Amino acid sequence: MEFDVAFALSTLPAFITAVGVTLQVGLIAIATSLCVALINAAIAAFQIRPLQPVVRAYVELARNTPLLIQLFFIYFALPALGVKVSGFASAIIAMTFMGGAYLTEILRAGIEAVPRSQIESGLSIGLSRWQLLRHVVLPQAGILSLPALFANFVFLLKETTVVSAVAVPEILYTTKSYIALYYKTYEMLAVMTGLCVLLFVPLSLLLRVVERRLQHGQFGS
């Protein structure tokens, strides 16, 4: 089987751009998801009664439906309701919808993982609720959540491939287009796979290192 190296190389510029788009979508989605999650965490931490069930419902809806459906709904259904969104925008909105729910759960788990003894110690030295949150609970919850947060960031980056379904020119979409245009399936699949490995394997390894480091710091051994 022939591998047309020259052709593969000629497509690299387009793919580099595609990687750029992947990173763009991914990083923006991470940032917006984190904002959503922080808001939800605040609602939970401060026990804002009327909003808590809303957050719960949102988390359940977003975590129990596929990203693809969320994406299609925003891109294809919203226009019928009068809201026109571009592929890129729908991608961001859909990924924020899903990502926000996942990150909310992680932050919630992080807060719950702070040992009860910590709260009791804080109360015993007379801290107020707000001081307890700010100085004792949230910092520790943050550190406890970091490994899971990073894992989800990597997950969100990988999910950007799904947004190729609404013509966002990231890696997968670019691959599909080139295959359709030039029929060089073998070469394009190889480039796509190679890029994915180059992009995501180091991230996976980095994640492992982060996890190990944080566990050490946590238990002080």
Place this chain on the structure above:
Amino acid sequence: MASSGLELLWISAPQLAQGIGRTLGISALAIVFSAVGGLIYGVLRNLGIRWIDWLLLVYLELFRAIPVLVWLYLFFFGLPIFLGWSIPGFWCAVLVLSLWGASETGEVVRGALRSIPRGQREAGLSIGLGQAQLYGRVLLPQALRRMTPPMINVFTRLIKTSSLAVLIGVVDVIKIGQQIIERTYESVLIYGFLFVFFFLACYPLSAVSRVLERRWNHS
């Protein structure tokens, strides 16, 4: 408006049912294969044989590094080229989801086995149990509780990810929905229906997983 919407769903029910069958079919098969494959993976990696462990680790990392949709493309477009096999989209999806699901389930099984105190293995060995008996009578029964909630989570993810099959041309419930939209333009209704469908397919599983986790963690 609402009544005509429900009417449309009612009329399209047979086609939608077919699509649902496809979608759930992919998920169900993938779940079964993942469960079996995952058990094998988990036990194999627990045995501590270097080259097996290494091989399985490479398999795991490959499926973790490369997104599932990319794997779908690789199998669907690549297999015909590399091996001359032309696998229909449905089975491609089942294959990819099973391989991915098995690696994820496998890690759950492995984690559960590792969380069992080492003394259990030694106590079992000390009364002369062989490996098969050790796993079958002592280790796996104890691992079962620890691994069920996370395993259910993997299955939920499998159901959600099966939605990607439409992107390699499988005529599943999403595709059928899109065909209906082409005729009737009822995008909100149909995508709303699909949203609810997947939610109803996944939510009960998530809820059960949570209940089990709570109940068994207090034992």
Place this chain on the structure above:
Amino acid sequence: MSALIELSGFSKRFGAVPVLQDIDLSVREGEVVVILGPSGCGKSTLLRCLNGLELGHAGQYRFGGLELSANADWRQVRQQIGMVFQSYHLFPHMTVLDNILLGPVSVQKRARNEARQQAETLLARVGLLDKRDAFPRELSGGQQQRIAIVRSLCMNPQVMLFDEVTAALDPEMVKEVLEVILDLARSGMTLLIVTHEMAFARAVADRILFMDGGRIAEQSDPETFFSNPQTARAQQFLEKFSYVENMPKRKAS
């Protein structure tokens, strides 16, 4: 009389660290050997080498005249050499009776009825017959440990190994377990016991093995060892225990 267990020049290391060095040991049938020594001296490792949970690197290990190398049929050996652990490790998902019967029925392929009779006799002997259908989590540490002993006994081993079996127990439960071991010793079973209970060691042992730094530093009968230790290390070791026993009162009465 030929020895049941024989170690010659037996050595083991963990990576580069020597854990057992040049162990020569000979145990006759019916003998009760108690192994004493400071932490890390290798006494647990020695025990674990005897039933194949750990493997030696050099030297010879003969059991019942047969040489046991690294690829010996340890399953067979373990049916003849039973072991009881510090944390008892009963199978939590099985009842007491099922715990005891797993070995005899599944490994030795004995008839369930016959094995059950033996199990119940043994349970009665340790005073726990009424707990046969209970689950381990419903029992105290002392009860669980006695059942762990019965579980090993039901395999009809020739030798029983005890690895610090009272170390994890609350003090009030230590006695009930030691009594079971004493009973076994009196009935003529070959026992190798690692323990920190000095008074018990003195009462039950035919021979004391004192280990230090992976070697056997001193071997003698209990009376000699406790009243007149030969080596400096043994003397230091025993002193630590007598220091606690003879600690002066904090306040003058």
